[in-house]
Amino acid sequence: MAAQGRDAAIVGIHEYPSRDVEGEFSPLQIKAESAARALEDAGLNWSDVDAIYDAGDGGGMAGLTISEYFGLHPRIIDTTNVGGSSYEYHAAHARRDIAAGKARVALLTYGSTAHSNAMAIGVGGRGGGVHPVDNMESFAGMTLVSNYAMAARRHMHQYGTTSEQLAEISTATRYHAMRNPQAVQAMQDLEFLDIRETTVEDVVNSRMIADPLHLLECCMISDGGGAVVIAAPDVARDCAKNPVWILGTGEATKYPEIGGDITISAAAASGPSAFAEAGVAPDEIDVAMIYDSFSITVLTLLEDLGFCAKGEGGAWVEGGRLRFDRPEDGPALNTDGGGLSSNHPGMRGIFLLLEATRQLRGESTSQVSDARLAVAHGNGGMLGSRHCAGTVILGRD
Amino acid sequence: MAEQPREPQRPLPRLKELDTRAFWEATRNKELRYQRCDDCETVVFYPRRHCTGCLGSNLSWYTASGKGSIYSFSVVRQSYHPFFRSRVPYAVAWIDLDEGPRLLSNIVGVEDPGADLTIGQQVVVEWEEHEELSIPLFRPA
Incomplete structure (x- = not known):
């Protein structure tokens, strides 16, 4: 690797193991437990934390509320909420704040009981709000799934992408999930039927939720949470585990515009920024942690991040290319099982950082041999209309 | 006589929402309207009070x-x-x-x-x- 920035590193992680807390734990408790375990993983303590990053899952006046709950007096508070990409934004901002000398140890946390609360995230009604966007769109009954389905339909129309090709995303993530005991436990707790590796035929024969997306192309709705500790280089060198450096980041937004192309996501802007800053090319990446809310999300983002040309994603993913045990074919996809088969409590971005870190530490249950570089890409909001993209390039020494 | 359960209704826009009110008021006359800036000709949609193409707010309504x-x-x-x-x-x-x-x-x-x-x-x-x-x-x- 060239002389890359070593401004900040992920030094501590924790993934909250349960996907169904049966109403016995609150999101705040999940955040605090995850924070404590991540600090322990780093060999740090509460008192070391001087910067808090929070997407608002801890309640109103998010940064203040969570600081008191944790018993901290941070010098930096960042409450950016861009949905599932919030944690990629938080990692980028933590690195920036550390590089500017404003912080030394940053704490990112997430907790959700979406499953226990029986939230119908994907097929809910989107009731009429008072924001002008809601006032223009709520009458049409667009579910979250159908929003992504419209992006899939358009991708099929423009590039000839097939349902069988999209299904490759689902089979690859399930292949990895079956090797992750927490993912298998999750599928059992959420009462998945027929928990096993899947085939393309299984996916395209599953029930249609919103044409052209089938059930097995949609992420689950689980409980869950986690925490990430990011530290300055001098702190990182003394932590318990090897640092995972944040080498480059990119952020971008996209929303409906006249003549806009919904087959292209905001990743087409955030990805090149992040890769350029890191001095890394897509073909050097060993592990791609790509927000898999739906199959089409991953296909679109793989193209936009530059792993293949726009429109060629369908053919590119064919034949199980994204599995962890085929490193010669490019990056392994979502080696924890992803949102499709491991967990999705609503904002999955933090888990992308967690599994990328496990891979670069050699701790994954679907370990890519000698993994050196990973990308975590969060898509927050809705692919088929308005969303934010956060790209984070990670590397080890 | 027992009251009949009310049929579920389509969620309707709120007329009091200030950016989109004129759009919805025009639908009473079955007019589908959009805005264009008098100064820079940017078409603005969804409706807003300000132009997203220039710093003005001289938006006029047109019927599609x-x-x-x-x-x-x-x-x-x-x-x-x-x-x-x-x-x-x-x-x-x-x-x-x-x-x-x-x-x-x-x-x-x-x-x-x-x-x-x-x-x-x-x-x-x-x-x-x-x-x-x-x-x-x-x-x-």
Whole structure:
């Protein structure tokens, strides 16, 4: 690797193991437990934390509320909420704040009981709000799934992408999930039927939720949470585990515009920024942690991040290319099982950082041999209309 | 006599929302309106008070023909919303109006939305009347 920035590193992680807390734990408790375990993983303590990053899952006046709950007096508070990409934004901002000398140890946390609360995230009604966007769109009954389905339909129309090709995303993530005991436990707790590796035929024969997306192309709705500790280089060198450096980041937004192309996501802007800053090319990446809310999300983002040309994603993913045990074919996809088969409590971005870190530490249950570089890409909001993209390039020494 | 349970209703826009109020008030007369800036000619949609192309707010309203084409669509087969659950399967679509604006709506007037719709298909507005406003749905032209 060239002389890359070593401004900040992920030094501590924790993934909250349960996907169904049966109403016995609150999101705040999940955040605090995850924070404590991540600090322990780093060999740090509460008192070391001087910067808090929070997407608002801890309640109103998010940064203040969570600081008191944790018993901290941070010098930096960042409450950016861009949905599932919030944690990629938080990692980028933590690195920036550390590089500017404003912080030394940053704490990112997430907790959700979406499953226990029986939230119908994907097929809910989107009731009429008072924001002008809601006032223009709520009458049409667009579910979250159908929003992504419209992006899939358009991708099929423009590039000839097939349902069988999209299904490759689902089979690859399930292949990895079956090797992750927490993912298998999750599928059992959420009462998945027929928990096993899947085939393309299984996916395209599953029930249609919103044409052209089938059930097995949609992420689950689980409980869950986690925490990430990011530290300055001098702190990182003394932590318990090897640092995972944040080498480059990119952020971008996209929303409906006249003549806009919904087959292209905001990743087409955030990805090149992040890769350029890191001095890394897509073909050097060993592990791609790509927000898999739906199959089409991953296909679109793989193209936009530059792993293949726009429109060629369908053919590119064919034949199980994204599995962890085929490193010669490019990056392994979502080696924890992803949102499709491991967990999705609503904002999955933090888990992308967690599994990328496990891979670069050699701790994954679907370990890519000698993994050196990973990308975590969060898509927050809705692919088929308005969303934010956060790209984070990670590397080890 | 026992009161009949009220039928679930389509969620309707709120007329008091300040950016979109004029749009919805015009739907009473079955006019599908959009804004264009007098100064820089930017078409603004969804409706707003300010121009997104320049620093002004000299936006004028224009009435669209109601004709357009399907940019993309999906057929919703599962919804937990009380009204939309009773309507599955139904088509949601991004409609590109001939005048430019892209709006979200439903395609109605087709027997099997899963088989009878295609991207690029020409559609025309079909108003669904309510007490205080009308909803712009679309059907094949």
